Amino acid sequence: MASLDVEGIGLCQVQNEDLIRIAATVTSGLEQIAKEEVEEKVGTKVVKGRGRIRFDTPFKDFAHKIQSLRTLENLHVVVADFEKEGLSTDTDKDAVLTHFYQLAKTFDWGPPVCAWKTFTGTFPHEPGPPRKKQKVKESFKDTAKMLERYDNIISRELMDRQDNEEDAESLVPPEALSDSSSTTKVAVLKEGISETAILPPQEDVQTSSDVQNEVTKVEEDTSSPCRDPSSDGQDKSTSAVPPEAENHGPLKPKFRVTCNRGGAKHCFTSMDAARYFGGGINDDLRWPVDLTKFDIEVVLNIYGDQVTVMIALTKESLHRRNIQHFGPTTLRSTIVYSMLRIANVQPGEVICDPMCGSGAISIEGGLEYRQCLHLSGDNHECACPRTRANIATINNQRRRKGQGVLPVDTLRWDVGNLPLRTESVDVFITDMPFGKRHGSKQGNWELYRRTVRDMARVCRFPTGRAVLLTEDKKCLNKVLAEYDSLWNKKLVLFIKMGGLDAAIYQLKRTNNPFPKFLEHELLSSKRKQKKMGIPRSERVGEPITEQPTQGEPITEQPTQGEPITEQPTQGEPITEQPTQD
Amino acid sequence: MIALVPGLLPTCTAKQPQVKGCTSGSRKNVGCMFLSLRTTMRLLTHNMLTSHVKGVTNGYPLKLQAENIKVMSVDFNPEFVARMIPKLEWQALVQAAESIGHLGDLPRELVPEYESNEEFLKMAHHVLMEVEVIEGNLECPETGRKFPIKNGIPNMLLNEDEV
Numbered sequence: 001m002a003s004l005d006v007e008g009i010g011l012c013q014v015q016n017e018d019l020i021r022i023a024a025t026v027t028s029g030l031e032q033i034a035k036e037e038v039e040e041k042v043g044t045k046v047v048k049g050r051g052r053i054r055f056d057t058p059f060k061d062f063a064h065k066i067q068s069l070r071t072l073e074n075l076h077v078v079v080a081d082f083e084k085e086g087l088s089t090d091t092d093k094d095a096v097l098t099h100f101y102q103l104a105k106t107f108d109w110g111p112p113v114c115a116w117k118t119f120t121g122t123f124p125h126e127p128g129p130p131r132k133k134q135k136v137k138e139s140f141k142d143t144a145k146m147l148e149r150y151d152n153i154i155s156r157e158l159m160d161r162q163d164n165e166e167d168a169e170s171l172v173p174p175e176a177l178s179d180s181s182s183t184t185k186v187a188v189l190k191e192g193i194s195e196t197a198i199l200p201p202q203e204d205v206q207t208s209s210d211v212q213n214e215v216t217k218v219e220e221d222t223s224s225p226c227r228d229p230s231s232d233g234q235d236k237s238t239s240a241v242p243p244e245a246e247n248h249g250p251l252k253p254k255f256r257v258t259c260n261r262g263g264a265k266h267c268f269t270s271m272d273a274a275r276y277f278g279g280g281i282n283d284d285l286r287w288p289v290d291l292t293k294f295d296i297e298v299v300l301n302i303y304g305d306q307v308t309v310m311i312a313l314t315k316e317s318l319h320r321r322n323i324q325h326f327g328p329t330t331l332r333s334t335i336v337y338s339m340l341r342i343a344n345v346q347p348g349e350v351i352c353d354p355m356c357g358s359g360a361i362s363i364e365g366g367l368e369y370r371q372c373l374h375l376s377g378d379n380h381e382c383a384c385p386r387t388r389a390n391i392a393t394i395n396n397q398r399r400r401k402g403q404g405v406l407p408v409d410t411l412r413w414d415v416g417n418l419p420l421r422t423e424s425v426d427v428f429i430t431d432m433p434f435g436k437r438h439g440s441k442q443g444n445w446e447l448y449r450r451t452v453r454d455m456a457r458v459c460r461f462p463t464g465r466a467v468l469l470t471e472d473k474k475c476l477n478k479v480l481a482e483y484d485s486l487w488n489k490k491l492v493l494f495i496k497m498g499g500l501d502a503a504i505y506q507l508k509r510t511n512n513p514f515p516k517f518l519e520h521e522l523l524s525s526k527r528k529q530k531k532m533g534i535p536r537s538e539r540v541g542e543p544i545t546e547q548p549t550q551g552e553p554i555t556e557q558p559t560q561g562e563p564i565t566e567q568p569t570q571g572e573p574i575t576e577q578p579t580q581d
Numbered sequence: 582m583i584a585l586v587p588g589l590l591p592t593c594t595a596k597q598p599q600v601k602g603c604t605s606g607s608r609k610n611v612g613c614m615f616l617s618l619r620t621t622m623r624l625l626t627h628n629m630l631t632s633h634v635k636g637v638t639n640g641y642p643l644k645l646q647a648e649n650i651k652v653m654s655v656d657f658n659p660e661f662v663a664r665m666i667p668k669l670e671w672q673a674l675v676q677a678a679e680s681i682g683h684l685g686d687l688p689r690e691l692v693p694e695y696e697s698n699e700e701f702l703k704m705a706h707h708v709l710m711e712v713e714v715i716e717g718n719l720e721c722p723e724t725g726r727k728f729p730i731k732n733g734i735p736n737m738l739l740n741e742d743e744v
Contacts, residue, residue: 348661348664348668350629350668370658371658371660371661371664373626375626377737379738385732388732388734403656404655404656404658405655407710409622409623410733411622411735411737412735412736413737414738414739417633417739418633419631419728419737420631421641421670422631424629425629
């Protein structure tokens, strides 16, 4: 259980058995994958929405549980969830906004704030790489320059670390310590937050290093998710000592309100709603407002008549967790994990990303599937050094925590002519160029064809699999139809990626061995072969053997006796579309 | 764990003593020091590679010529090694390890029931995961085409006339 004294609420307690409701955002189209993951790891029932899921979990150890989920992007704890009838049709703006102003009073803020404090205390926000656009080509063209920059970062980190070790055994991220002004600010804030720290009167005249010590102590205190009863007893005794404890009164978090509105034409804007709702919290709970350096972000979601009030647990989407050096088309780690789940990776398999870019797929794979070998490669001169820099950053972090290095290797190769042994890879997982930011739709025809063909050669049959992500579905569909003797399309999942309608294809290698004559064949399209006069029986895309599992062209079937409906439906793609409601 | 961190800070702040396997020049020294923090080409990966020059019928295994080799300790994961061995060409591994002089006591033939033989798995782990090539060449056994390894990244790209 946890208890917390919060300004405007008073002492609030949460028992270990109390259920808290978590709402999380997911990439649209991957809700089912996220649902399966949560049900597997947390063991609770999950309700799917569009681009979001929600579930109830007991308070005990919830922070570690939900932190281990890899498909979720933004985590929130739900304060209240209700339907206000007539919200979407109401035309009296003042009345509606007054209602929002009065909302804050009606909620039980205690448990969600406790949950927020527990989560952020256990997993403090570590800011990721800055979002400003890099001049990628210039900064990564010269490998040596890139490595030098990387070395500087490491040496700075290591020096910071040494300083920390001299001061105290610290859990504070190095950024917090390097900047003394921000440190004091953090310290002041933590003192306000902490109800356990009993500080001596001379506390105010401390050197900055002592303040740092204090920060670490406070962090260690708050980092235990569930405090034992004895410390709770101490809490009460501290509040009974007025002169010193005045500075360390109830938690007074700075907050902001973010409103998302949709689903109907309301008479108010999202900014109106946020302003009035925030005003209500400010007047009622007396929390100070800060739009940029906030502690708590209250999220108000309005969809039609449905209103949800939540507290954000994460300040930044969790999809940025692995990558430090972003490329122009770096894939989100959450989507990568979903692709790995779709591929159903087994321990001991060889997994390959032949178009790795910044290495997002191999890194997430190496972190989550440690019993597999991950190979990554690219033909672009910037890609391999960038991948390696990302891997090195992760390895460096893991080493500090005493964990092993990632089983990932990087090579430079051509995806249409892979320098890999025939039948040496179990699973191909890759994010193909969409032809928008990278490559072109026209170039995709040749690229996709060569990729699909060479992957079929390297992939172990019949257990091999491939999971491909692309936006150029037309091209990939045609290419897969050409090579239907080598690949079976099992599943197509349509997802939304930053406004693009992409699709994840789950492919399975068929029983047919890779035809010999294709091994060094570049002209492989049916049309070109037709031009070259290759007989139909030898053409690519035609079944090599008379296997009943193949989706053979119906025209070639003997028409009498055999009804076509008796054909097994392996060739049929199972299509799932995100619900459009 | 990598035996890199102790004694590292003095080297990057003040003097720069020679690190084993480093070439001269202060910048390179710093670079080499941190090379162990990076991934390099493992013999495990070499075992998967083959020559793909046009017309080559038997391009496996690639000959390994190493100029700069790094041995670093990696956590021993017996399950991982035992699962990887069936995916390997054992003879090619022995050949590659021998060519760079890191065969050690590794048996030339695959031991039966290696899954439970921890001593064998440890030796295999050393060769597969801990010996890493930073600079060198991979040579096609049939055509003699060389693929350079730079900073641990083998460049397997072919020129247009070779495909």
